[in-house]
Amino acid sequence: MTLGTLLLILVLLLVSGYYYLRQHYAYWTRRGVPELRPRLLLGNLGGLLSMRTSPADFIGELYNHPDAQDKPFVGIHVFHKPALLLRDPTLIKRIMVKDFPKFANRYSNSDYKGDPLGSQNLFFLKNPAWKEVRLKLSPFFTSNRLKHMFKLIDEVGCNLDAYLRQQPLHNERMRCFDLEAKELCALFTTDVIATVAYGVQANSFKHPNSEFRRHGRAVFKFSLKRAAEFTLVFFLPQLVPYFGFKVVPDESTEFLRKTINYVMAEREKSKQPRNDLIDLLIDFKRSTQQAQAEGNQFVFEGDILVAQAVIFFTAGFESSSSTMAFAMYELARHPEVQQRLRAEIKNALTASGGRVTQQLIESLEYMQMILQEVLRMYPPLPFLDRECTSEDGYDLAPFHKFCVPKGTPIYIPTYALHMDPQYYPQPKQFQPERFSSSNRKLHTPYTYMPFGLGPHGCIGERYSFLQAKVGLVYVLRNHLVTTSERTHRRMKLDPKAIILQAEGGINLRLVRDPLGV
Incomplete structure (x- = not known):
């Protein structure tokens, strides 16, 4: 074969490939769908x-594109x-809530074999496994369970307060210190x-680089590879799977698997219930034999149990810590809001005799408004994803004749819906009053979704609010939050982080x- 013939074949392949791709990317045009x-x-x-x-701003650019x-x-x-x-709240309601069975799975996923704790x-999880696991985990977030959790959360809040009061002052006259x-x-x-969740004392305030904190940091530290x-x-x-990518890195997988299995084994030996997630997972494990006897193919054992403990760990610390930190940032920039809070x-505290109780936390209406506004401006995940699972497709009428x-x-x-001035005027301004009882009634339904929507919504929403509120009470009880020379005048989101994060951290003073109570 001559060189000329080879070049001709190469040119033909390139031209054919180009026209194939042009045809492939004309998918929406051929179907008359706006694109x-x-x-x-x-x-x-x-x-x-x-x-x-940032990914949040990128999705916003698609949402606000002139052609959209x-x-x-x-x-x-x-x-x-x-x-x-999707852009229309009514259509979002249909797909996320009304017709959820036809969009019951997330499109996103990790490697089932290579990343068992990340994918399971x-x-x-995909249906039907997701439905079974969700049903079995739901009891962990009942009102009675949250009431039991409160004492444990409050103890950590006391440790947070003690940790802050022990920090050396950078300026004795101004009685202040800086932190991230x-x-x-x-x-x-x-x-x-x-x-x-685990009945384990991580002692992060005494040991900031403990294994729990180190591995939690590793999951959400967004390098270029992450x-x-x-x-x-x-x-x-x-x-x-082909790239060997993982949601939970190998080292963190081994640590978390070893830790959870050890705690479960010790709990089974002691037979002393603690009414926590480990007890719940042990119940799952015990139900396995009965499930197998009944011919149920889905059983709770091994990594499927550990994976649930891991998502509680990663989601439980990351979303609430981000919300608390963004709240501190906005309070520092809006001293009048902080003064009112x-x-x-x-x-x-005066009414409770200085004690932080669950009733006190639930009475903080203005704090609830602040956190809801923070979550509007900084939702942990800037977009949601679903996959059409209906064998017959999904008819978009009356919006369009197209069948998905x-x-x-x-x-x-x-994030784009939260920042749309059509739904939230002056969206870049921090205005907790948007979420007063009277103003909430004016919101367009299905335009606010920091915890997701429908059956796939975050199972731990109430827990997240409870945790964040307790933490902020103990920060603000003896300290005023202000900006410092290192505080960004305008928040810049990390372009590497799909989970919303501030670029360069949130440096405050x-x-x-003390409130004197």
Whole structure:
């Protein structure tokens, strides 16, 4: 074969490939669906991969694209895969709630074999396993369980207060010291989830680099490699096994597996219930023999048990610590809001005789408004994803005549909806009053979803609020939060982090200023 013939074949292959891709990326055009024009190979994810902006801002750019304006949904391509980006709250309600059985799975996933703790937990599990695990875990978050948890959370809150009061003052005259708020809050939430879920004392305030804290930090430390791992998990999960990517790194998997199995074994030996997650998992394990006898193929043993404990650990400390840290940032920048909140806390403490009780925490209406506004501005996950699981597809009428094929990814732009001035005027301004009892009634339904929506919504929402409130009460009881020279004047989100994080951390200053209660 001559060189000329080889070159001709190469040219023909390139031309054929080009026209094949052009035809493939004309998927939405051929179906008459409004679309955001994709680029070959990357689809509509070029902005995400370039890391010019955070994933939250990138999804916002898609949502606010001129070609998407006034459209209930638009077609996009996640790399080669056609997908839908929803924009209309009514359509979001249909898919997330009303017709949930046809979109019961997340599209995202990790490697079932290579990343068992990352893929088999409640967040990533597919039906019918997801439904069974969710049903069995729900009792952990009943009112009675939360009441039992409160004492444990409060003990860690006391440790947080003691830790802050022991910090050396950087300026004796101003009685202040500087810190990184996210790490402080992560020490608190790590200790809380360790004692509440596992019955283990992590002692993070005494040992900030303890194994619990170190491995928790490893899961959500977004290097370029971690950014690539999470991008594939959420947008191209089919390729995750081939790259060996993992949600839970190998070292963390081994530590958490060893720790959870050890705690479970010791609990089974002692036969002393603690009414925590470990007791619940042991009950799951005991139900295995009966399930097998009844012919149930899905049994609770091995990594499926450990994976549930791991998601409680990772989700339990990360989302609440981020919310607390972002709240401290906004309180530092809005002293009038902080003054009102501290007055509410002082009045509640006075009424309770200085004791932090669950009733006191639940009475803090203004704090609830603050946290809801923080979660509007900084939702932990900036988008939600679903996959069409209906064999017959899904009819989008009356929005469009298109029928969504089985396997199509669906994306709901949480952050973009939260920041849409159509639903939340002046969205970049921190305004807790948006969530007063009277103003909440004016919100457009299904435009606020920091914990997700429908049956797949976060199972631990009430626990997260309880934990964050206790932590903030103990921070503000003896300290005023202010900005420092290192505090960003405007929040910048980390372009590598799919889970919302502040770039460079949240550096603040605490001033000793006891409420005197």
